[in-house]
Structures are given as structure tokens and as C-alpha cells.
Amino acid sequence: MRRPVILIIDSDESERVSLDAVLRDLYETVLVNEAHEALEAIKTGSVDLVLIDMDHQVVNGIEALELIKKADSDIGVVMLSSTGSAEQAVSALKKGAYDYITKPFNGGDLVSAIKRFTDTLNLRSEVRYLKEELSTRTNGEMLSVSPRMRRVFEVIGMVSSTPTNVLITGESGTGKELVARAIHSFGERKGKPFVAFNCGAVPSELMESELFGHERGAFTGAHARKIGKFEYADGGTVFLDEVSTLPMHLQIKLLRVLQEKSFERVGANVPIKVDIRVIAASNVDLEKEVRKGAFRDDLYYRLKVVPIELPPLRERQEDIALLARHFLDKHSKKCGKRVIGISEGAIKALIGYKWPGNVRELENLMERLVVLSRDGVEIGIDDLPSGIFEAVPDETMEERDFKEALRMFERRYIIGVLTRTNWNRGEAARIMKIHRNTLFMKMKELKIREPRG
Structure with missing residues (x-):
């Protein structure tokens, strides 16, 4: 070596x-x-x-x-x-x-x-290798050095060459569709359609027609035959996101698709045979939904032949710096800007944040920082929104030198008081027992700005 x-x-x-x-x-x-x-x-x-x-x-x-x-x-x-x-x-x-x-x-x-x-x-070096390796397979977005995600990658590799149904679980924003696309693109169906359908985004009265299609005259407004998602995906993969929101009568129809690989369009009696793979995803505990009677147990077990659980970003902190730099680079190119990087202090703050919106929230933040930055600058700790600091645990202070820790404490403390007072400077200064002018000077020194909107 x-x-x-x-x-x-x-x-x-x-x-x-x-x-x-x-x-x-x-x-x-x-x-x-x-x-x-x-x-x-x-x-x-x-x-x-x-x-x-x-x-x-x-x-x-x-x-x-x-x-x-x-x-x-x-x-x-x-x-x-x-x-x-x-x-x-x-x-x-x-x-x-x-x-x-x-x-x-x-x-x-x-x-x-x-x-x-x-x-x-x-x-x-490892990131560069993974980025090059995965960019050809997953559009460059599935990047990780986390042991838990490495296991996910292994399962993707093993299951992609089979026709087996897969159930992907995880919080919103963890990348469930990316995993589904990776499974599709690694296997024999990669040249065939990948059809993603968000069950939670379509009204229940339209969902049956969207999934299974309909014949002309099947209902008011059905002026022509419509091809549904399952029929369109023949030979490929259907990805059903938020599958827990499927109405019970459509759960029965989906079960038949999984068992017999056939269905009828709405308003038709002729079965249509399809060769599809179904990958489902949910951000709620489907097992609990089964116990409550809101989700069919037979459908649950049909979908969960191979389960893949995606960890939230807060449980894979070793990936935060990697993903932040990747998204910074991605959106710098997209926006035509030259952002030279992100400081170690800013990275430490990002690592300390809990990321309730997971990878999606991190990407959105990096895009915002690029859009609001000037050419040729490095993203620093002062560029981060105040919400990032309110959630940074105290133990991260131990990793900083005295001056940096003191500066970060002052910034978090002042932002916390200002937030509680709805950014009323006079009231905040009274609570902190300092002169209003001192507060203004500190806000300028620490680059504290009131959030817009």
C-alpha cells in the first residue's frame, strides 16, 4: 500500500x-x-x-x-x-x-x-471509486460508505437478477425509488420500462384507472381507451411507492396481478397477461397496518419476499460529508457556478443535524446554498440556515477548538433566543441581559440573519 x-x-x-x-x-x-x-x-x-x-x-x-x-x-x-x-x-x-x-x-x-x-x-479515494462505479448504475445518486448501506448494495446485486418481488421500507427521503431503479437497471429488465407510481399522490377514485387502465365508456368522462401502468410496464418493472395507501379493493386486484400476472381494464372482461416485476415501498410500518386491518396480510407477504430497509441519514453520519460534497458539485454544475467546496466547520454542523427529511433534505439544502452563493467561494458555517445549529448535539463541541466552540455556542444561543421572541431584537436583548446595540453587533459579527418568509 x-x-x-x-x-x-x-x-x-x-x-x-x-x-x-x-x-x-x-x-x-x-x-x-x-x-x-x-x-x-x-x-x-x-x-x-x-x-x-x-x-x-x-x-x-x-x-x-x-x-x-x-x-x-x-x-x-x-x-x-x-x-x-x-x-x-x-x-x-x-x-x-x-x-x-x-x-x-x-x-x-x-x-x-x-x-x-x-x-x-x-x-x-473510496468515494471516487464508488461514485464512478455507481454512476453507471444508479445515476450517481446512491453514494455511501456506511456498512448498513453496503449491505443494501449487496442485496440489490443479489436480487436484481431474479424476478422476485421486493418491499423497500424507510423514512421519506431515504432514497427508496433510487434503490428500486438500481434493482431494475442491474437486471435483465433494464432495457424495458420502469414505471413509478406514487399511490399516495393519486385520488382513490382515479387510482384503479391509472393502474389498470379503462375501456371507452367505462365511466363518465372515459371517452377513449386508456392503457394503465401495469400494461405499459409489460416486460419491465412497476414501482409502487406509498403502497400502504392503496384502497382495500385495489389491494385485492394487486394481489391477483402478483399471483396470476393478469388483470382486466376497468369496464372490460378480457384478462390481460403481463410479465412484470413489482417493487413496492412504504414509509410506514406495514406489519402494524396488517394488525390494524388496514392492509391485507396475504398481499403484505406477497410483496415482502425480499425486504430492504433503508436507514435514515442520521444513522449513517459517515455519509453526510460525502453526499453534501456530491450534491454541491452536482448543483454547481447545474447552476453554472464555481463553488470551491464546503468547510470542515460546516461539515461538522451538518453531521450534528438530525435530518428529518433525510437525503432529500440534504440535497435541497445544498442546492439552496449553491443558488445563494457567489462564484469562487467556499460554503462556510455562517452560510448554513439557523435551523441546522438548533439541533447540533453538545458533544460535537468537544471536537472543536475553544474559539470555534465559543463562537458556535454564541451563535446557537442568540439564534435560539431570537427564535423564541419571533426575532424581536429588543425583547431578545432584554432576555439575554445585554444592550440592544451589543446584540446588533453580535449578530453582525456572527452573521446571524433573520430567516426569510
Whole structure:
């Protein structure tokens, strides 16, 4: 396995040698005297991360950082400094540094910072592979490194080559239709129709005609024969979303389709034979619906030959950064904008949010952030809507440095009070026992804006 390459920039030879001694057993190290030598090393070799000692630089450390990120924006940069200046640290992080470490530090701190970045590199490599592999199969939307989703992918692969009925369960927005399309596209029916039908979106009086079709004159307004979804999908797949909303009389007709592969159009007596696969989905517990008598047990067991349960996004947190960056890239291209990425702070906030709308909610947020952003900027923590922070658990504070944690606490606290007072600044200032002008200054400093609408 290739070892990550660490480039050390330090004009002090003893410091270079010391850093090399700490890292060389774990990484491939390259030692250079100053930034311009570093640029040559980057051009001629594969460098994963750069260490810049800001105390011993011919070129200013921040300028060196800018030169390196301009040469290769994917390279990680860790800044080392003895000053401990908060202003300098913030400036470095804004310019794209991965981390800022204050001297003196022990070797373990430095190795830990580098390991976090190399773990991210490994994840990005895996993401690229999965994205390329899955984009040909699932339109690039089914991306995951979660063990639970990997199991889902395995089941998709196994069931796609069979004619078996599948029942997909999961909360709204978890990607049930994507799974159904993947099953269809992997199997022998991939060149045939995939017909998706949302049972909950069609009035019950129209549902029978939509699914099974009707003959001319079958009812008032039936001026011509209509081909239903099942007939249109012959040879392919019918995906029935929100199947729990099917009326009881249509549950009986669906059961017959599953058992006999035949049905009659409304107003006709001649059976129509079809070769279809049925994939159903539900965001409610169908077993409970069966116990309540709202769903037929025989239909339930016919549909649930192979069950696939999709976890909510809050239970696959390792996928949030991956999906956020994917959707950011997707909508940047769609909107013709150049958004350069999303900050680590913003990613941490997204990971802490509960995502009641799951993947769909995350994609909608990323699209909104792209639409409202300017060209050439990075999405930062201040760009996120206030609702994201209200749900961030306190334990995520432990992962932040003091200043970042304090800033995040202040922002969440102020937004919480403003929300409770319906954004009445005077009332909020009274509750917080601060002057109204102080509140205005804090809102400006923390970039707190009242939600529109």
C-alpha cells in the first residue's frame, strides 16, 4: 500500500530534521528549504500534505499556503507556529489550511492531525471509486460508505437478477425509488420500462384507472381507451411507492396481478397477461397496518419476499460529508457556478443535524446554498440556515477548538433566543441581559440573519 507523502517546508535545518525524525517511520517525507522549492517538488511528484513552519520562512507562511493551494487545491496544508495568534490561525484556515498547530507540540499531536487528513484522503479515494462505479448504475445518486448501506448494495446485486418481488421500507427521503431503479437497471429488465407510481399522490377514485387502465365508456368522462401502468410496464418493472395507501379493493386486484400476472381494464372482461416485476415501498410500518386491518396480510407477504430497509441519514453520519460534497458539485454544475467546496466547520454542523427529511433534505439544502452563493467561494458555517445549529448535539463541541466552540455556542444561543421572541431584537436583548446595540453587533459579527418568509 502506498504511504502518504509529506512535504516539510522549513528554512531551519534542525527543525526540518526533527520533523523528519517524527514522521519518516510512518510516511514518505520530502524536505525543502522554502516555498518555491516546494512548488517544484509538487510539480514533479505526488504530494499529499505539506507542513509549513511559519517561524522559519523566506516567503511569508500565509503566502506559501496560497501558492501551494493555487498549485494544487487538493493538497492538505498544516501550519506550524510558535505565536499562537488567533488572527493568524483564522487567516490560515480561511485560506485553505487543514489545521494550525501551535508550538511547542508533541509528535503525537502532529501525527494525529496528519492521520485525520490521510483518513480523509482514503475516504475520498473510496468515494471516487464508488461514485464512478455507481454512476453507471444508479445515476450517481446512491453514494455511501456506511456498512448498513453496503449491505443494501449487496442485496440489490443479489436480487436484481431474479424476478422476485421486493418491499423497500424507510423514512421519506431515504432514497427508496433510487434503490428500486438500481434493482431494475442491474437486471435483465433494464432495457424495458420502469414505471413509478406514487399511490399516495393519486385520488382513490382515479387510482384503479391509472393502474389498470379503462375501456371507452367505462365511466363518465372515459371517452377513449386508456392503457394503465401495469400494461405499459409489460416486460419491465412497476414501482409502487406509498403502497400502504392503496384502497382495500385495489389491494385485492394487486394481489391477483402478483399471483396470476393478469388483470382486466376497468369496464372490460378480457384478462390481460403481463410479465412484470413489482417493487413496492412504504414509509410506514406495514406489519402494524396488517394488525390494524388496514392492509391485507396475504398481499403484505406477497410483496415482502425480499425486504430492504433503508436507514435514515442520521444513522449513517459517515455519509453526510460525502453526499453534501456530491450534491454541491452536482448543483454547481447545474447552476453554472464555481463553488470551491464546503468547510470542515460546516461539515461538522451538518453531521450534528438530525435530518428529518433525510437525503432529500440534504440535497435541497445544498442546492439552496449553491443558488445563494457567489462564484469562487467556499460554503462556510455562517452560510448554513439557523435551523441546522438548533439541533447540533453538545458533544460535537468537544471536537472543536475553544474559539470555534465559543463562537458556535454564541451563535446557537442568540439564534435560539431570537427564535423564541419571533426575532424581536429588543425583547431578545432584554432576555439575554445585554444592550440592544451589543446584540446588533453580535449578530453582525456572527452573521446571524433573520430567516426569510
